[in-house]
Amino acid sequence: xxxxxxxxxxxxxxxxxxxxxxxxxxxxxxxxxxxxxxxxxxxxxxxxxxxxxxxxxxxxxxxxxxxxxxxxxxxxxxxxxxxxxxxxxxxxxxxxxxxxxxxxxxxxxxxxxxxxxxxxxxxxxxxxxxxxxxxxxxxxxxxxxxxxxxxxxxxxxxxxxxxxxxxxxxxxxxxxxxxxxxxxxxxxxxxxxxxxxxxxxxxxxxxxxxxxxxxxxxxxxxxxxxxxxxxxxxxxxxxxxxxxxxxxxxxxxxxxxxxxxxxxxxxxxxxxxxx
Amino acid sequence: xxxxxxxxxxxxxxxxxxxxxxxxxxxxxxxxxxxxxxxxxxxxxxxxxxxxxxxxxxxxxxxxxxxxxxxxxxxxxxxxxxxxxxxxxxxxxxxxxxxxxxxxxxxxxxxxxxxxxxxxxxxxxxxxxxxxxxxxxxxxxxxxxxxxxxxxxxxxxxxxxxxxxxxxxxxxxxxxxxxxxxxxxxxxxxxxxxxxxxxxxxxxxxxxxxxxxxxxxxxxxxxxxxxxxxxxxxxxxxxxxxxxxxxxxxxxxxxxxxxxxxxxxxxxxxxxxxx
Numbered sequence: 276x277x278x279x280x281x282x283x284x285x286x287x288x289x290x291x292x293x294x295x296x297x298x299x300x301x302x303x304x305x306x307x308x309x310x311x312x313x314x315x316x317x318x319x320x321x322x323x324x325x326x327x328x329x330x331x332x333x334x335x336x337x338x339x340x341x342x343x344x345x346x347x348x349x350x351x352x353x354x355x356x357x358x359x360x361x362x363x364x365x366x367x368x369x370x371x372x373x374x375x376x377x378x379x380x381x382x383x384x385x386x387x388x389x390x391x392x393x394x395x396x397x398x399x400x401x402x403x404x405x406x407x408x409x410x411x412x413x414x415x416x417x418x419x420x421x422x423x424x425x426x427x428x429x430x431x432x433x434x435x436x437x438x439x440x441x442x443x444x445x446x447x448x449x450x451x452x453x454x455x456x457x458x459x460x461x462x463x464x465x466x467x468x469x470x471x472x473x474x475x476x477x478x479x480x481x482x483x484x485x486x487x488x489x490x491x492x493x494x495x496x497x498x499x500x501x502x503x504x505x506x507x508x509x510x511x512x513x514x515x516x517x518x519x520x521x522x523x524x525x526x527x528x529x530x531x532x533x534x535x536x537x538x539x540x541x542x543x544x545x546x547x548x549x550x
Numbered sequence: 551x552x553x554x555x556x557x558x559x560x561x562x563x564x565x566x567x568x569x570x571x572x573x574x575x576x577x578x579x580x581x582x583x584x585x586x587x588x589x590x591x592x593x594x595x596x597x598x599x600x601x602x603x604x605x606x607x608x609x610x611x612x613x614x615x616x617x618x619x620x621x622x623x624x625x626x627x628x629x630x631x632x633x634x635x636x637x638x639x640x641x642x643x644x645x646x647x648x649x650x651x652x653x654x655x656x657x658x659x660x661x662x663x664x665x666x667x668x669x670x671x672x673x674x675x676x677x678x679x680x681x682x683x684x685x686x687x688x689x690x691x692x693x694x695x696x697x698x699x700x701x702x703x704x705x706x707x708x709x710x711x712x713x714x715x716x717x718x719x720x721x722x723x724x725x726x727x728x729x730x731x732x733x734x735x736x737x738x739x740x741x742x743x744x745x746x747x748x749x750x751x752x753x754x755x756x757x758x759x760x761x762x763x764x765x766x767x768x769x770x771x772x773x774x775x776x777x778x779x780x781x782x783x784x785x786x787x788x789x790x791x792x793x794x795x796x797x798x799x800x801x802x803x804x805x806x807x808x809x810x811x812x813x814x815x816x817x818x819x820x821x822x823x824x825x
Contacts, residue, residue: 314651316658340615340661341654371646371673373703376589379616383591385660386615398646400673400698402705423675428648430677430719432712440707 280547283308283509286476294393294419295453295478298363301333302510305361308540310334310480311533312367312514318344320524322352327526328517329360331533334394334480336365336512339386350391365480366392369423373401374408382412389413396421396456398433399441406444410451419453424461427483427496439465445477454478458498460507481508485516486539500536504543505550511540555822558583558784561751569668569694570728570753573638576608577785580636583815585609585755586808587642587789593619595799597627602801603792604635606808609669609755611640611787614661625666640755641667644698648676649683657687664688671696671731673708674716681719685726694728699736702758702771714740720752729753733773735782756783760791761814775811779818780825786815 287299302308311328313335315321321342325335335357339345357364366388370377377397381389388395389412397405399422409420424441426433433441438457442465445452454477455461462475485497500511517532518524562574577583586603588610590596596617600610610632614620632639641663645652652672656664663670664687672680674697684695699716701708708716713732717740720727729752730736737750760772775786792807793799 314654316654338651338655340659341651342660343658345660367647369646371644372642373701376613376616379589379591380613383618384615385617385620398673398675400675400707401701402703402707404703404705426648426676428677428679430679432675432677432715436710437707437712444705 279550280507282548283544290476291449292419292453293417297393298333298419298478298510301361301363305331305333306541307331307333307537308510308544309533309537310336310365310510310512311517312336312482312512313518314338314341314514315518315524316341316343318342318346318349322349322356323526324518324524324529325353325356326360327529328533329356329362331537332360332362334363334365334510336367336514337392338367339388340368345385350387354391363393364391365394365396368395368397370395370397370405370409371400372405374404374411376408377405378408378412381409389416389418392418394419394421394453396423398423399444403444403447406448406452410448414451420451421454421456421478421480422452423457424455424464425457427458427498429496441465442477446475452477454480454509456480456482458483458503458506458508462507478510479508480510480512482512482514484511484513486536487516500539501543501546504540504547511536554825555782557823558819565751566724567694567728568692572668573608573694573753573785576636576638580606580608581816582606582608582812583785583819584808584812585611585640585785585787586792587611587757587787588793589613589616589789590793590799591616591618593617593621593624597624597631598801599793599799599804600628600631601635602804603808604631604637606812607635607637609638609640609785611642611789612667613642614663615643620660625662629666638668639666640669640671643670643672645670645672645680645684646675647680649679649686651683652680653683653687656684664691664693667693669694669696669728671698673698674719678719678722681723681727685723689726693726695726696729696731696753696755697727698732699730699739700732700734702733702773704771717752721750727752729755729784731755731757733758733778733781733783737782753785754783755785755787757787757789759786759788761811762791775814776818776821779815779822786811
């Protein structure tokens with residue numbers, strides 16, 4: 276291959292993590308690197324949106340802790356939709372506590388995230404114990420973890436040395452950490468000059484992607500699919516760009532936007548293979 | 551006063567935040583700077599422990615997201631216990647997302663944290679939008695926010711410039727941020743040479759306090775009440791040191807340990823007033 280970027284197919288063949296392979300294979304099967312972030316507070320809206328966007332996405336990102344009428348039937352339906360439309364589930368929990376606590380938060384409580392979410396994420400700020408705590412629950416289930424190495428918000432403290440140490444922490448836990456929430460490829464970040472080889476293949480999932488707007492009132496900043504793919508992102512995460520900002524959900528519009536973002540993400544991917 | 555430390559009484563009189571004043575007044579009334587962290591997964595154990603430690607604490611720290619049989623009656627009982635024993639409630643949620651998301655996580659979902667938790671906390675890593683997002687929900691309710699400026703775990707990334715920027719962020723949001731989860735006073739941290747006055751009175755709540763042990767297998771490290779009080783901590787947070795590590799809860803032992811830690815914390819406070 277002459278491209279500086281390797282195809283999803285090739286990476287799916289070689290990736291050591293089963294969770295990462297599943298995601299890469301889904302991307303290829305569905306020609307979609309789109310993850311839809313479903314941030315609504317009513318169970319019916321949540322499931323309606325997922326049923327509509329399902330055919331266009333490789334991954335559905337959830338915040339089940341904001342759903343007012345959450346119950347175990349929501350999870351059962353979510354799992355059915357995941358099979359019906361062939362996507363994985365990513366609970367965007369942003370774990371950020373010590374090992375003992377995150378292990379309980381991941382496995383227990385009302386939400387029981389580890390039992391249904393293929394992928395979840397964590398902030399590296401507590402140090403490596405957050406990874407070992409989550410791995411003690413998630414690894415036996417074949418789950419994968421993303422670390423937040425950067426954030427797209429104004430004034431984020433995830434930068435510089437913080438980002439480098441986050442990547443080093445991931446490299447030391449390749450058996451569970453499959454990649455990052457970040458704005459660019461992290462494979463070369465924080466490597467010392469004595470590190471050899473280019474064996475890292477961390478997935479990069481990128482929030483803050485939009486085709487129409489540049490920012491919101493609460494500090495979120497937006498970039499286009501092409502901008503982030505060319506910087507090494509593998510999956511674009513889109514939320515309000517697809518399901519809108521209003522109190523009601525326009526299902527027809529959600530479908531149109533989901534296909535629009537899927538096409539834009541895939542086109543950006545095909546273009547970068549020519550780079 | 552000749553002491554380098556001001557008494558809780560004096561600070562209660564002057565503090566601009568009603569949430570901080572409430573906590574300081576409770577500390578004085580109960581001669582307790584002890585916060586018990588109740589990290590159990592069964593509702594009955596959770597409420598039993600709180601009813602036993604209630605008389606000895608100024609604050610109860612919760613992780614309601616680990617409780618398997620959580621429901622709204624748990625919150626009603628927790629609020630009754632808070633009145634019966636005169637303590638405040640601190641849900642240790644460690645919010646760590648963008649403004650729009652944390653506002654929903656704080657107000658909504660199954661747990662509705664803002665409606666019952668006097669104090670909560672957040673990581674500053676997303677930047678100032680996390681504070682404004684939480685403040686949009688919590689300020690009208692008279693709630694207070696703690697930022698995590700440091701963590702007591704091995705390999706924590708909350709250090710150096712990160713800690714300084716966290717304190718600067720708090721200083722810019724004194725109307726809602728009442729203090730820090732930290733190991734020492736933060737009042738002088740991150741001040742530029744042109745900053746004048748010593749008007750900061752951030753509360754410091756310190757986890758990782760133990761009288762018997764020095765560390766656990768998941769990266770937690772322990773210090774004594776005297777060590778942390780002398781470094782400027784105001785409230786000691788004790789968890790497994792009080793309710794034990796076993797699967798069953800020995801109520802008698804919990805009571806003995808709660809009074810032991812209350813006395814140790816108060817004695818360390820009285821000693822530091824002589825410094």
